[in-house]
Amino acid sequence: MEYYSPVFHSLHAFWYSPVKRKLLLLSIMFLVWVYMLYSCVGYCSTVPGPVMVDTPRGKETAPATGRRSDLVSRLLAKPQPWEDVESDYEEPSVRTAASRDLLDADRDRVPDPSAMSSFSNGSGSKKLPQAIIIGVKKGGTRALLEFLRVHPDIRAVGAEPHFFDRNYENGLEWYRDLMPKTLEGQITMEKTPSYFVTREAPARISAMSRDTKLIVVVRDPVTRAISDYTQTLSKKPDIPSFESLTFKNRTTGLIDTSWSAVQIGIYAKHLDNWLQYFPMDQILFVSGERLISDPAGELGHLTYFTYFLKDQTHPWGIPVFTIRVSDVRNPENTGTMNCPGHSQLVYGK
């Protein structure tokens, strides 16, 4: 006995009608297409797209991974109120974490587009930095960092984290999270030039790790001060002249050492603070002058740097960096010194 179903009958009739069959197929294709479109939109919204970031060189496109765009947005976060205010050139002799950076550059606040190492491939793990370029501001720290990060053993965060001066309360995990991933044997680095003149920085870095290598780019303090001043002048054209800020009394030649541009250049004084926490052989001095006059020559020292950073002696011997020194209060008093073994460090003495 044949079972008769009205539903089966209407389906049968529907299927054998060519027009209706085409309509059914079209509807199915349409539904599949809508489904695919929906899935694609959902997927694309989770895939990181290019991010435009403001840099000192203008707007640039960063190939944003999720991690990188996270870093960029964090570092591009609205500046704290005190960061917006530039003061009247009166600064404490040594900056404290809460103090304002009078001559700070915009670039200090804006992350470099290559905030993550270009070699970073997503593998490895984030580590706290083993080496930090702690200063000096306008010494050539950016150039040095960019030179160093060319080396495959060095991974550096491009933006200045300002952890040990402005963001310390965020904690070490926050700081670690800013770092690029590294593989075994690779060195994590960062640079924040204001650490050098921040009173709390040496103790804080030492608390993180007493083995941290410190790199200081030193430059003739007078040239450094002019560079610092020029940067501020470009943002605030109506500030007083360099001379009137430098001298307390032009006739006697008495220098106003409370002006931050001069303060920062009294290297020996700041160095004393660091030497309370770190031995001299853990601090590497680099010539800011050489970074300008012979950057290729400094690039040649990259191998030395990695040996220094890894606590190893280079097979070719001990690296020697000749540094021109001068006394900010007596610019005629210049000389040279070799690093390491820099017993003649007389900057600002």
Ligand SMILES: Nc1ncnc2c1ncn2[C@@H]1O[C@H](COP(=O)(O)OS(=O)(=O)O)[C@@H](OP(=O)(O)O)[C@H]1O
């Ligand atoms: N190789 C190379 N390439 C480009 N620029 C170089 C280089 N070496 C040093 N400099 C000079 O370094 C000065 C900026 O120093 P910093 O990077 O430490 O500045 S900052 O503190 O990060 O704002 C800035 O100095 P001034 O030009 O006198 O302002 C740069 O010119």
